[in-house]
Amino acid sequence: MLEHRDRLQEELFVAGSLRELIPDDHVLVGVDRVLDLSWLRGEVAGCYDLLQGRPGIDPEAAVRLMLAGLLLGIVEDRRLLREAQVNLAIRWFAGWRLHERLPDHSSLTRIRQRWGAARFLSVFERTVLQCVEAGLVKGDLVHLDATLIRADVSWESLVRVHLDAVAEANEEGPAGGGNAGGGGRPGKTKKISRTDAQARMATSHRNHRLEPSYKQLTAVDGAQGVVLDAEAVSADIHEGGAALEQLDRIAERTGLEFATVTADKAYAYGRNYAALEARGMRAVIPPQRTGRSGMPMERFKYDALNDLARCPQGRILRPAARYAGGRFYRARRADCQACPLKSACVPKSVKARSLMIGDGYPALLRARRRHRRRLDEDRAAARSHRARVEGVHGEAKARHGLARAARRGLDNVAIQAYLTAAAINLKRLAKALLRAWLRGMSAGNACTAAIAAFICATRQRMQPPARMAA
Ligand code: SF4
Structure with a gap:
């Protein structure tokens, strides 16, 4: 006997929650168990006039919609809203019922403009704190790296302008770059985009062509790959010069002082080695080769x-x-x-003969000697660097759409970077929670103390998957 499906239903009626229609192992279900945005309404209240105007979109629902898009690799607002129209999981995660009309895509643009990047930074920072509280961040090893994000501009929009014009554009926005000043270099020109003046021409490899880009400075914890910092800056900014500031940000955000820092050769400056020594941190940063021409x-x-x-x-x-x-x-x-x-x-x-000797040169010499000894612990940290921080960059670009900026301007790229990093951390958190439940079930007791404390803190959200509870 064969079942017959009537495809000409006139109306849809769902008894119960949309959640029952979504598989337990769906990424949005896992993230929903650990996502806590109850604080957000108070944080953004100052951005709205509470006495007049049409009621704005629920802030938690708006951020959930953006996060759902990034988690599913949908970065453009129009595409996201079209997908949410038919995607039960997105509707359930963001809080729109089947019969409810979704907001216009332009509402998300206005929310980003109204809140500014600082509110989205708070969303990301809360996920870092959640990971610290859940014991996913150990504070032993931090990996620093940078990656380029292709700006959302066409090749046709590029024009060649004098460096003074670039410097003026930098002063208008926060994209001020170290190499952009035109003083003392009359006649020098540079390519910028007419549609995104803050994007800069950059490349990640000397054999690759220059592309209009932004740069993300990333820091990843060595234990579980939690993203500790994801700061979008102008592609002109050199990551090696921003490392100490980045470590300060991480220490302030997490309250942890990391014992070991790994980075690539772009960070191999004497002043970085000296500052890390002064802070009692071990630097696993391969020194750059010195010039071979003339007397070395x-x-x-x-x-x-x-x-x-x-x-x-x-x-x-x-x-x-x-x-x-x-x-x-x-x-x-x-x-x-x-x-x-x-x-x-x-x-x-x-x-x-004259020599250029950088600040912290003695620390650089000590780092060279240590690098030549090829210690096992340094080699293990360097291997972890590749898997962790470069893995995070690959994950963000291949699965969450960070390879290309979805919108123009540094603020918009910063928002995209913060939310992508938040999405990655939430995935780590959801996975750790699931692991803890599995361990607890197999050991016949509760999960680890740290995870248990985290579960207690957000108990109302921490319902085990229906399949596992059964
Ligand atoms: S004396 Fe001058 S040229 Fe000779 S080795 Fe010293 S620096 Fe070089």
Whole structure:
């Protein structure tokens, strides 16, 4: 006997909750168990006039809608609202019933403009705190890295302008970049986009072409891959120069001082090594190779006590002018002119050798020596770096749409970065909760103390999946 389905139903009637129609292992069901946005209404109340105007969209529902889109890899508002029209899971997660009309896509744009990036940063920071409270962040190891996000502009929108115009654009917005100043370089030009003046041309590899981009500075905990920081900045900003500020942000956000920091060669500056040493943190950052042409830098000995350098011939190079991030050291012209190594050491165009020695150079030398020893713990931390932070970048781009900015302007990219990082943390939290339940069930007792404390804190949301409860 065969069943017959009548496809010409005139109306839809659902007895019970939409939740019963959604599988227990759906990503939105898992995230709903750990998502707590009850604080949000109070946080954004100041953005609305409570006495006049049409009632705004429930703030929690709006953020849930945005998070649902990112969790399912839908970043454009129009596409998200079209999908929500027919997707039961999104409707249930965001709180719209089947017969209720969804808001217009432009409402989400207005919400982002009205709240500003700071409110979305709060959403992300709360997920970090939840992960810390649940014991997912250990505070042993943090991985720093940066990734480029392709700006939402076309190639046709790019124009070449003078650097002074770029500097003016930077002053208008928060996209101020380290290399953008035009002072002292008359006639220099740069490409910018007419449709997104804050995007900058950048590339992640010297063999790849430059693309209009933003940059995300990312920090990931080494234990479970929780995202601790996801700051969108102009692609002009160098990640190595922003590392200490980033570590300060993480310490303030989590209340933890990490024992070990890993990063790639872009962070290998003497001042970073020195600052990390001063904070008692172990830096697993491979030093950059020094130039091989001429007399290599390693042949010179730096005497930190007397603040001078000695060349292979034993001559003294004394401190000269400062530059941003270090100081020049110069040999005497008479010493170099009479030196048998002059042709290998001094370029033809100058009379005496000079060295550029960056701040924190002694710490850089110690880091080089440590790197040469190839300690097992350093190698393990470096391996973890690749899996964790680069894994997070891959996950954010491949599954949550961060490969390309969905909207224009640094604020919009920052909102996208915060919500994507929040979505990743919520997935980690949901997974940990499920693991804790499974462990508790198999061990015949409750889950770990930290997870149990977290469950107690948000008890009303922590109903086990129906399938597991049965
Ligand atoms: S050229 Fe000058 S700096 Fe170089 S080895 Fe000779 S004396 Fe020293």
